Amino acid sequence: SGDKEEDGNLTVPEWACQRVARLVHLNKKLTDAIEVLQEHAELRDGHQDYSRALAFRRASCVLKSLPFAVQDVRQLEGLKDVGGHVKRVLSDLLDNGSSSEVQEILNSSWYQKMKLFTSVFGIGPSTAKKWIDNELESIKDVKRNSVRSSDWRVIWGLAFFEDLNSPVLRSEADRFLSIVQQEAEKLLPGVIVQLCGGFRRGKSSGHDVDILLTHPKEGSELGLLHNLLLALEKKDLILIGHKEKSSFRQEILFQDFKLSMRGQLDHFEKWLGICKFPKSFQEQRLDSCLHNDDSNSNSNCLSDHAAQDLDSVKHCEHSEADTQTQTQGNSQLHKASQEKSSEGTVPTCHSLNESFDGTSYEPSAKKAKCGSSLDACPDDLADSERDWVARRVDLIIAPYSQYYYALVGWTGSKHFNRDARLYAQKVLGLKLTSHGLFDMAKKEALPSSSEAEVFHHLKLPYRDPEDRNC
Ligand code: CTP
Ligand code: MN
Ligand code: MN
Ligand code: MN
Secondary structure (H helix, E strand, O other), X not given: OOEEOOOOOEEOOOOHHHOOEOOOOOOHHHHHHHHHHHHHHHHHOOOOHHHHHHHHHHHHHHHHOOOOXXXXXXXXXXXXXXXXXXXXXXXXXXXXXXXXXXXXXHHOHHHHHHHHHHOOOOOOHHHHHHHHHOOOOOHHHHHHOOOOOOOHHHHHXXXXXXXXXXXXXXXXXXXXXXXXXXXHHHHOOOOEEEEOHHHHOOOOEEOOEEEXXXXXXXXXXXXXXXXXXXXXXXXXXXXXXXXXXXXXOHHHHHOOHHHHHOOOOOOOEEEEEEEEEEHHHHOOOHHHHOOOOOOOOHHHHOOOOHHHHHOOOOOOOOOOOOOOOOOHHHHHHHHHHHHHHOOOOOOOHHHHOOOOXXXXXXXXXXXXXXXXXXXHHXXXXXXXXXXXXXXXXXXXXXXXXXXXXXXXXXXXXXHHHHHHHHHHHHHHOEEEEOOEEEEOOOOEEOOOOOHHHHHHHOOOOOOOHHHEOO
16 A cells, blocks of 8 residues: 655555555545546547546556545655546546536436446447437337347346346345355355355445355366256246356467457356346345355445445446457457357247256246247336346356466456456466466466465465455
8 A cells, every 4th residue: 555755755556456445445536536537438439448448447546545535636746557637637626526527427418328328238338329329318218119139138138227227235145145055055065155246345235246156176066057057946036147158278278368368258157147136135134244254244234335335336247358468459349249249149038948958047937928029028027016126146167276266356356357467467477367377488377275375376465355446
C-alpha cells in the first residue's frame, strides 16, 4: 500500500496484484466516477477505447489501494497510473463534488441504453449497438420487436431479465452452495466445493454464483458435473443451461497465450446456466455465518456493506474474455466472434428434450409445454406465478493438479487476474492461466498445492481473497 516518501513522492507498488485492494476503501466516490469513464470506453468498443478503458481501470485500481482519502490531486504526484485526463476529472470531483464529463455520460441516453442492453445475459456491446441502431429503447421494445435470437442465453436472459438483474444475495449463494455440497458429496465423497467470484472476495451481493469443484484424487472428478446436474434437476433447481466439455489439451500449455486461449478464459469443463432459487433462500439463516468454508465470511453475514455493494453489482460478460496480452484488434475480434459463437449450437426446445448426453438442461415439467413454439416457453414460465427466482450460476470442474490456479482465476477480481497475468509475463517471463503457471523457456510447469504457493511462485505477497478487489 501507499507510502509518503520524504520528498513527498507517493510510492505504490507498480502492479495491482502487489497491492491490497478492498471492497471498502477511502476513495469510493472517486473510483465510482472513474469506473463510469472506464465502462463508457469499454462500451464504445472503438479503436483506442480498449486501452483507454484499461487506463481508467488502472487509475481507479491505484486509488483503491491508497491509505488516505484524496483531498487534492497534488497528493497523487508521482503515481504513474494516474494520468492527466484522470487528474482533471478528479479535480472536478474534488472541487465541485461532481465531474461534468462523468455526468454527461451518465445522462446520455446512448450510455443508458448500452448499460441496459448489455445487462442482458449473452449480450455484448456489438448486439446492444445493433438494437440501438434499430431504435429499440427498452427491454420491452426488444421483446416486442421479437428479436429472434437463437442464443439460449439471450432467449432466457430476456424472459427472466428482471430476476437476473436483481442482486443475488449472500444468503442465496450460501443456501445454494450447501445444496451443491450435499449433492456432490453424495456423488463423490471427499469432493471439494468452493464458492468463488465476488462472494469469495467478500461481496454481500453479486450477479451470479460461481462454484468450483474438484477432488484430491485426480480423475475421480470425471462425470461429476453430469451427475450433479441430474441431482440438481431432480431437486427442481435447474431452469436452463449449457454444459461445456473440457477443451483442455496438454499441447496448449506452452502455447502462446493468445493462441492457447482463443478468447476463452479457460478450458475447464463447466456448466453456465440459470437456476431456480426458491424465494426462501433470501431469508438470512442464523447458521449461515458458521457453515461457510471461507475464513473471512463473518463480516459478510453482517451485511455491513450491502448498500455499497448493491450499486456495484454490474453486468459481467463471461463471453467477453480479454487479457492484456491480446492486442486490441484481437480483443475486438474475440468479442465479436464470442458473441456469435453460440448461435447455431443453441438448444431448441426439441434438442432440450434430448437425454443428458447432450449439453443442455431443462426441467422435465416444462418439456411437455414447449414442444412446438420454442420462443413461447421461457416467457410463459417467467410470467407464471412462482415461488422461485431465476439466478445465474457457473459450475466449474477442475482437475486437482490445476485446482489452486483455477481457484485464483475464478476468485478474481477480473482486473486482479488481468494484472497478475501481465505481471507474470512481463516481470517473470511466466505464463499464468487458470490451469497453471508455465515457464515457457524451460517448458516447465510450476505446480501449486495451495493458493499461497501460487503467490509464492509468482513472487507476490500472499493476498486474501478480500484483498483482491481491484
Ligand atoms: N472468470 C474466469 N473464466 C471465465 C469467467 C470468469 O476466470 N470463463 C473469472 C473472472 O475473471 C472473475 C471470476 O472468474 O474473476 C468470477 O467471474 P464473474 O462471475 O464474472 O465476476 P465476479 O467477480 O464474481 O462478479 P459478480 O459478483 O458480479 O458475479
Ligand atoms: Mn452477463
Ligand atoms: Mn460471479
Ligand atoms: Mn460468473
